[in-house]
Amino acid sequence: MEAIAAAEGTCNQTAKVKRAERILKTFEDPDNACGNERTAIYLSTAAIPSVANYFNEDLSFMLQVIPSGASDNDILSASKKSNGNPFIVISGDGIFDESAYPYLVIQNVVIVKCVDFLQSLAVYIASFSIFGYWYTNEVKCTIEFIQSFLLNLNPERGSKVIKRFSGNANAKVVKLSNELQTFTSPWALGIQ
Numbered sequence: 001m002e003a004i005a006a007a008e009g010t011c012n013q014t015a016k017v018k019r020a021e022r023i024l025k026t027f028e029d030p031d032n033a034c035g036n037e038r039t040a041i042y043l044s045t046a047a048i049p050s051v052a053n054y055f056n057e058d059l060s061f062m063l064q065v066i067p068s069g070a071s072d073n074d075i076l077s078a079s080k081k082s083n084g085n086p087f088i089v090i091s092g093d094g095i096f097d098e099s100a101y102p103y104l105v106i107q108n109v110v111i112v113k114c115v116d117f118l119q120s121l122a123v124y125i126a127s128f129s130i131f132g133y134w135y136t137n138e139v140k141c142t143i144e145f146i147q148s149f150l151l152n153l154n155p156e157r158g159s160k161v162i163k164r165f166s167g168n169a170n171a172k173v174v175k176l177s178n179e180l181q182t183f184t185s186p187w188a189l190g191i192q
Contacts (some may be wrong), residue, residue: 088120104124121146
């Protein structure tokens with residue numbers, strides 16, 4: 001735990017260790033992590049960097065973290081990788097910082113100042129449908145996984161992945177979902 005806290009450096013070390021311990025407990029107890037209590041939902045966002053890593057995608061095309069108290073110009077500068085697509089900029093210590101303020105930026109305009117990362121993620125996913133954007137190619141599998149399997153938002157037809165780029169993206173997302181279901185299955189775990 002101390003290594004995690006030491007790596008982050010700027011915040012209170014004890015608070016970071018406690019936060020890291022809560023996040024690790026989330027991974028140890030997936031049933032409670034998937035609960036509908038606010039703390040369980042908030043901690044379940046810890047899976048998002050892991051999902052992006054699984055798909056070998058660069059999460060910096062979806063979100064950037066900047067120091068607390070940043071100006072509007074800092075927020076807009078942090079969103080340059082978005083090419084006008086929806087983008088999350090977090091003003092704080094990171095996605096696990098409960099006091100951070102996430103912003104949704106579209107077309108170099110701050111659209112929404114969110115309460116927390118979870119709300120910004122929901123607004124981020126919804127903004128693709130609301131404003132008619134395709135998923136950002138560099139994080140398309142991560143976004144589709146969040147939409148389809150974490151948020152359970154599955155349209156009867158259509159997709160937000162550009163067809164000429166989709167390749168096997170959908171197959172990758174389904175494969176991860178199947179692997180997670182197998183991993184957490186009572187049959188696979190030997191639980192009766």
